[in-house]
Amino acid sequence: MNGAHDMGGMHGMGPIDTDPDDPLFHAEWEKRAFAITLALGFHGRWNIDTSRHARENRHPVDYLSSSYYELWLKGVERLAVDSGMISPEELVTGKPADVATTPPPDPARVAAILAKGASAKLDADVPARFQAGARVRALDITTSGHTRVPRYCRGRIGTIDRDHGVYVFPDTHAHGLGKKPQHCYSVRFNGRDLWGNAAPGNDAIYVDLWDDYLEAAP
């Protein structure tokens, strides 16, 4: 989707607060919102692409005026309701209508779950469409659904820097349409090919893009 989350190349956002001692959390509720999101995710009722889409798919004014963990809270509320884990009524009233039949993982297992992770890399025998060094164009994809092609590189030509292997494809995975295994590459774009000739000639921007986002370029 062409949402407010896709920020690369926007102007007017102001200076960066570069203070290295700025705390990771600015309020206790931010810690809870973060932890609730991860803990509820342990049930496996959604995947990382679904959850990103839940945070991104909102009115641009809402997105831009919400702090980071506000977006996480709004995202996890939506995921919990959309997945049927809680009802809209329960969310509004805060009163449980019933108790879950599947218990959450034992708290003693949390460290092991985090240390294991969940790689999106797939052991699938899918041929690569491109080799390192190939010239490719990022397709000019416009979709109202989830995608990971930043707007700033759509339609632009770059070079395959390396093939990362076969990965879950987020555009389908976010919407329950399967993993659609395919190669994901690091594509190198020259800064001038993205931002015009005023950009320095020796800036390069590397974007990780899947086969379905690319076509061969002359």
Added chain:
Amino acid sequence: MTGHDHIHDHHHGNGHEHRHAAPASPMAERVKSLEALLVAKKLVDPDSLNALIDTYEHKVGPRNGAKVVARAWVDPAYKERLMRGATAAIAEFGFTGRQGEDMVVVENTPAVHNMVVCTLCSCYPWPVLGLPPVWYKSAPYRSRAVMDPRGVLREFGTFIGDDVEVRVWDSTAELRYLVLPERPAGTEGFSEERLAEMVTRDSMIGVTRVKAPESAP
């Protein structure tokens, strides 16, 4: 917070209002209500929430990445493994898992300076750096890192020569990037532990360099 005014003397409040947009008590109430509901429904165990917060507040953070960097500086064979297969080399320290399942390390040299961003959200290598700083997730950084990397680096006090190539890694997929900063001059003979203490979080995101020590030992 120096070095801003000459670049962006307009809009000085913008990013700051955003990052300080809390602790609005309505938000605290909303989180509390959701947590209470999920606990009552037995969907979430409060001890798990506490364990999650404790992990990323106290156990997993940039000290992990600093150990990887220091090892790469002193041990050429380790550095070779790290550049060839970062995930496995980092796992030698036991740093594995969530948001670091598939790692890539990019090396800064006199000719190339690397920096990392996620323009679409906040992707960041948790096992080696912990949770991202607020600025990394903020609109000012995400919007400009790819468009004006040298200007962004100047805001961090990092000045890159015109003859040096700047490479920005927009981590839009499930690969997670760690910058291997340059080892500063004047650190010959330093122990691995002492080197690790010098390595900052921001140098491993690539927005600053590791500073040379003030004086020789």
